[in-house]
Amino acid sequence: xxxxxATQNTSLTPKKALLILAGxxxxxxxxxxxxxxxxxxxxxxxxxxAFDLTALxxxxxxxxxxxxxxxxxxxxxxxxxxxxxxxxxxPATAEEVRTIRLQAAxxxxxxxxxxxxxxxxxxxxxxxxAAVGTVAAIAVxxxxxxVVNVRFWRSSDEFMRQMVLTIGAVTFALGQGALFLYAVxxxxxxxxxxxxxxxxxxxxxxxxxxxxxxxxxxxQR
Amino acid sequence: xxxxxxxxxxxxxxxxxELSLRLGVSRQAVNAIETEKHDPSLDLAFKISRLFNLPVExxxxxxxxxxxxx
Numbered sequence: 001x002x003x004x005x006a007t008q009n010t011s012l013t014p015k016k017a018l019l020i021l022a023g024x025x026x027x028x029x030x031x032x033x034x035x036x037x038x039x040x041x042x043x044x045x046x047x048x049x050a051f052d053l054t055a056l057x058x059x060x061x062x063x064x065x066x067x068x069x070x071x072x073x074x075x076x077x078x079x080x081x082x083x084x085x086x087x088x089x090x091p092a093t094a095e096e097v098r099t100i101r102l103q104a105a106x107x108x109x110x111x112x113x114x115x116x117x118x119x120x121x122x123x124x125x126x127x128x129x130a131a132v133g134t135v136a137a138i139a140v141x142x143x144x145x146x147v148v149n150v151r152f153w154r155s156s157d158e159f160m161r162q163m164v165l166t167i168g169a170v171t172f173a174l175g176q177g178a179l180f181l182y183a184v185x186x187x188x189x190x191x192x193x194x195x196x197x198x199x200x201x202x203x204x205x206x207x208x209x210x211x212x213x214x215x216x217x218x219x220q221r
Numbered sequence: 222x223x224x225x226x227x228x229x230x231x232x233x234x235x236x237x238x239e240l241s242l243r244l245g246v247s248r249q250a251v252n253a254i255e256t257e258k259h260d261p262s263l264d265l266a267f268k269i270s271r272l273f274n275l276p277v278e279x280x281x282x283x284x285x286x287x288x289x290x291x
Contacts, residue, residue, distance in 0.1 A: 080238060080248075083238075083247070083248045083249060084236070084237050084238050084248045084252070087236060087237070088236065088237075088238055088248075089236040089238060089239070090236060090238040090239060090242070093242070096247070096248075099247075156247075157245075157246040157247050157250050158246070158250065158261070158262050158265060159246065159247060159249060159250035159253050159254075159259050160247060160249070160250070162259065217258070218249075218253055218258050218259065219249055219252065219253065219258075220256065220258070221252060221256065
C-alpha cells in the first residue's frame with residue numbers, strides 16, 4: 001500500500017488523460033527495458049512461466065512505486081500537494097517525509113526480493129552455491145524490510161494503521177477463499193498443483209490490487 | 222459517522238495540513254474524517270473536541286440516531 005495514493009475525483013481531465021498516456025508509454029518502455037535487462041544477464045523472458053513473469057511485473061511495479069515515492073519525498077512542497085491536494089499551504093513535515101521514505105524503502109526492497117529469485121534461478125539454474133547465496137541474501141533483505149515495516153507502523157497514525165489492517169484482512173479473506181476452492185479442485189485432480197512460489201506470487205498480486213483499491217477509496221477527496 | 226470538521230476548519234481558515242499538525246495526525250487522516258471515510262478513535266475525537274472547544278456530540282453525529290434507553 002502507498003500513502004501517496006491515487007486520489008480525488010474520477011472525471012477525466014486533459015491533464016489526467018496526458019498522465020495516462022505518459023504512464024502507458026512509460027510502461028511500454030519499461031517492458032522493453034525489462035526484456036533486454038533480462039537478456040543482458042542471460043535470461044530469456046520467453047523461458048519463464050506465467051508466475052515468474054507475474055513476479056517480475058509485480059517486482060517492477062513495487063520498484064517503480066518505491067522510486068517515484070522516494071523522488072517525491074525530495075521536495076517537501078510537492079509531497080504536501082500529493083498528500084493534501086493543490087490546496088496544500090504548508091510543506092510536508094519532517095515526520096511526513098520520514099514516513100514516506102520508509103514506505104519507499106519497503107517497496108524497493110519488495111521489488112528486489114521478487115526479482116532476485118527469478119533472475120538468479122534462471123541464470124544459475126544448476127548452481128547450488130548461487131541458490132544458497134541468493135536465499136541468504138534475500139533473508140537479510142527480508143530482515144531489513146521487516147525493520148522498515150515496523151518503523152513505518154510505529155510512525156503511522158490511526159488512519160494509516162486502520163488502512164494497513166483493512167488491506168491485510170481483505171487480502172486474507174479473498175486469498176484464503178480462492179486458495180480453498182483451488183485446493184479442493186487440486187485434490188480432485190481437476191487442476192495442476194501449485195508451488196509455494198506460485199501461491200506467493202498470486203497472494204502478492206492480490207495484495208497489490210487490494211491495497212490500491214482500499215487506498216483509492218479511503219483517500220478520495 | 223457524519224461530522225462538521227470541514228466546516229469548523231473552514232471557519233478558522235486552517236488548511237488540512239495545519240489541522241493535522243494541531244491534532245498530531247496525517248493530512249490523509251484529516252481528509253478521511255472530513256469525507257466521512259474514517260471514524261476517528263475516541264482519543265482523537267476528544268482531541269478534536271478540545272481543539273474546537275465544542276462537545277463531541279456537536280461535531281460528530283451517528284448515521285443512525287436511534288434512541289438508547291439506559
